[in-house]
Amino acid sequence: MKIIETERLYLRALKMDDHHELSKVLSDPESMQYYPHPFNQEEVKNWISWNEKNYKQYNHGLWAVVLKEGDRFIGDCGITMQNIDGVWLPEIGFHIIKAYWNKGYATEAAFACKKYAFNVLGYSEIFSYTTLKNIPSQKVAEKIGMENYKFFEKNGEQQIVQVAYKSL
Secondary structure (H helix, E strand, O other), rough: OOEOOOOOOOEEOOOHHHHHHHHHHHHOOOOOOOOOOOOOOOHHHHHHHHHHHHHHHOOOOOOEEOOOOOOOEEEEEEEEEEEEEEEEEEEEEEOOOOOOOOOOOOHHHHHHHHHHHHHHOOOOEEEEEEEEEOOHHHHHHHHHOOOOEEEEEOOOEEEEEEEOOOOO
C-alpha cells in the first residue's frame, strides 16, 4: 500500500522481503560512512523490524522508497522518533542506494515526508540530524526548507540538528 506518492516515487511500508535490497545501502561502507559501521544482514533485518514496530507505535517510520519507473526499490525514507540531545523528536531520515545518488530522489522523498509530518501526522515541527561531516544530508535538509537549529555531541562526534516549522 502506497503511503506517500510523489512525481517519480512512492513510499510504502518496509517488509522483511526488502532486506536484500535494503542491504544494498545499509551494508555499503560508503553509504554508511557516517554511521558507526555498515550493517550486517542481521542488523538490516533488525532495522526492518524496528520500523515495523514504529509503524504500530507512532503510525510512521522509515518507509521503502520505490522508483515508479520500473517499480525499483531504491532505499528508505521517513519519520522516526529520535533522541536528539535528550529529547524525543520526530526526525526525517533517508538512505538511498548509491546507484541512485545525485538524482534528487532523497530530496523528493524527504520533502514529501515533511509535508506528511505536518499535514497528516499533525507535527508542528520536524527535525533532521547528522554528523557535521555529513554535508550531503545537510544539503538535502536545506533543500526541503530546514534551517540550522543546534549542535550536540553523540558517540563522541559533533552533530548538527536542522528543523522546519509548519507554516500557519
